[in-house]
Amino acid sequence: MHKVFDKREVKSAIDRLAERVAGEFVPGRPLNVIGIRTRGETLAGRLAETLSSRGFDQIGRGVLDITLYRDDLSEIGPRPLVRPTQINLELDGRPMLLVDDVLFTGRSIRAALDALADFGRPSVIRLAVLVDRRGGRELPIQADFVGLELLDVQADQRVNVHLVENDGVDEVRVENSVASPTGTRNDPRAAQP
Amino acid sequence: MTESKAVWNRKHLLGLEELSAPEIGTILDTADSFKEVSTRSIKKVPALRGRVVVNAFWEDSTRTRTSFQLAAQRLSADTIDFSEKGSSVSKGETLIDTARNIEAMGTDVIVIRHPAAGSAHLLARSVRSCVINAGDGAHEHPTQGLLDLYTIRERFGKIEGLKVAIVGDIAHSRVARSNVWGLTKMGAQVILVGPATMVGKSFEAMGAKVTNDLDSIIGQVDVINMLRVQFERIKSSQFPSVREFTRMYGLTWDRFQRCKKDVFVMHPGPMNRGIEISSDIADGPQSGILTQVTNGLAVRMAVLYLVTQTQGA
Numbered sequence: 001m002h003k004v005f006d007k008r009e010v011k012s013a014i015d016r017l018a019e020r021v022a023g024e025f026v027p028g029r030p031l032n033v034i035g036i037r038t039r040g041e042t043l044a045g046r047l048a049e050t051l052s053s054r055g056f057d058q059i060g061r062g063v064l065d066i067t068l069y070r071d072d073l074s075e076i077g078p079r080p081l082v083r084p085t086q087i088n089l090e091l092d093g094r095p096m097l098l099v100d101d102v103l104f105t106g107r108s109i110r111a112a113l114d115a116l117a118d119f120g121r122p123s124v125i126r127l128a129v130l131v132d133r134r135g136g137r138e139l140p141i142q143a144d145f146v147g148l149e150l151l152d153v154q155a156d157q158r159v160n161v162h163l164v165e166n167d168g169v170d171e172v173r174v175e176n177s178v179a180s181p182t183g184t185r186n187d188p189r190a191a192q193p
Numbered sequence: 194m195t196e197s198k199a200v201w202n203r204k205h206l207l208g209l210e211e212l213s214a215p216e217i218g219t220i221l222d223t224a225d226s227f228k229e230v231s232t233r234s235i236k237k238v239p240a241l242r243g244r245v246v247v248n249a250f251w252e253d254s255t256r257t258r259t260s261f262q263l264a265a266q267r268l269s270a271d272t273i274d275f276s277e278k279g280s281s282v283s284k285g286e287t288l289i290d291t292a293r294n295i296e297a298m299g300t301d302v303i304v305i306r307h308p309a310a311g312s313a314h315l316l317a318r319s320v321r322s323c324v325i326n327a328g329d330g331a332h333e334h335p336t337q338g339l340l341d342l343y344t345i346r347e348r349f350g351k352i353e354g355l356k357v358a359i360v361g362d363i364a365h366s367r368v369a370r371s372n373v374w375g376l377t378k379m380g381a382q383v384i385l386v387g388p389a390t391m392v393g394k395s396f397e398a399m400g401a402k403v404t405n406d407l408d409s410i411i412g413q414v415d416v417i418n419m420l421r422v423q424f425e426r427i428k429s430s431q432f433p434s435v436r437e438f439t440r441m442y443g444l445t446w447d448r449f450q451r452c453k454k455d456v457f458v459m460h461p462g463p464m465n466r467g468i469e470i471s472s473d474i475a476d477g478p479q480s481g482i483l484t485q486v487t488n489g490l491a492v493r494m495a496v497l498y499l500v501t502q503t504q505g506a
Binding site: 065067068069080081082083084085086114115120121 | 223225235
């Protein structure tokens with residue numbers, strides 16, 4: 001387990017992300033910024049704040065919970081609690097920035113795109129991620145804006161993004177996957193009648 | 194804000210007696226999220242796509258059956274309706290044989306209502322599918338208990354510390370039993386009220402208070418849950434006359450005036466207007482009766498989702 005990016009590096013990565021996003025969209029025009037729960041929601045908040053300060057005055061904020069759209073639920077160990085999706089926005093015909101913390105297999109983003117299709121038809125959807133973990137993609141999905149790249153993470157390791165709002169500190173850690181006490185595939189309680 | 198994990202590792206929902214408070218909390222929190230789905234223009238999520246849910250009802254039902262069916266459909270499951278009438282049950286097939294035959298067609302969830310207490314447990318031991326108890330005799334009706342808990346929590350923002358009266362034929366009521374288990378686990382105080390023939394002191398062992406005098410407690414409770422007078426039992430010697438029942442245990446306008454100002458009135462339906470509850474209260478602003486039905490949908494979606502996501506389900 002080790003820290004690969006500290007708070008200074010994370011902060012400048014988020015600043016760079018915001019910079020590039022600001023260059024891609026038009027200030028003064030509507031832009032929807034949608035974060036994927038949980039860290040993506042926080043990141044989306046920070047990006048939206050920076051964008052607001054650069055003349056983006058019509059930012060719509062939303063939060064997407066993709067749990068019900070995942071196709072790998074049985075593989076993610078202890079189930080996350082399903083939480084509400086909050087998209088009370090006009091999506092049709094407007095550009096959207098989709099924000100997540102880590103892009104790895106691409107399955108979360110696939111699920112997010114499926115979920116978004118039930119809410120409307122944006123004119124364009126761009127993807128911003130803080131960390132692009134390369135080498136494990138299972139779907140043809142790439143990010144448009146990347147803060148940090150990780151190339152040499154082992155298959156049995158996890159990339160965890162920690163943010164002040166959620167975890168008290170800004171950092172990116174690579175950690176060994178550990179069996180969770182609340183139930184995994186090998187948990188004998190899973191076989192209860 | 195931290196990521197909460199679901200506290201749930203069960204393949205079946207058979208009753209609230211065996212659930213812990215965190216498990217009940219997980220269902221209620223999950224139901225919160227599913228309530229949002231019903232506000233979307235496309236009221237559907239793909240969580241149970243390709244799964245088959247069977248509604249196997251050996252007893253009449255409108256609300257519960259429709260609610261389970263719609264809940265399954267909103268999760269994109271396929272649904273089959275099976276009822277006693279017009280089936281091979283009338284040819285003498287046993288419960289387990291019938292269920293195994295339905296299951297042989299490839300079902301994932303069986304929602305069962307049956308007049309015999311313990312039938313859902315029996316089924317859960319005999320089939321591979323997830324089993325959800327939709328009412329077994331006078332034993333339990335867990336999803337009704339859960340939707341009552343959900344509705345109370347939504348109204349008051351909490352369950353702990355509330356005083357809840359359940360009034361009527363407690364002894365024959367599975368709704369009452371599930372409510373007592375659920376409410377006491379979540380920290381509410383339950384008072385069961387009815388004629389001595391319909392509410393035994395044995396309920397005190399479940400953690401509830403028992404009284405035969407509605408008027409003595411009416412001013413203290415935050416929630417009053419009026420059970421249906423079960424006319425199918427009305428001829429028995431346990432039941433006083435209808436008029437006497439209404440006079441002693443009905444929620445009349447006069448009694449309502451003596452309740453707490455913000456008392457919350459509930460009823461599991463179907464109502465006998467003018468008998469256990471007066472119409473102007475049932476249709477009034479303090480009635481949660483239709484909200485209970487709306488919430489029932491979200492709660493059943495949550496239960497269907499949770500049992501089917503359990504490993505090995």
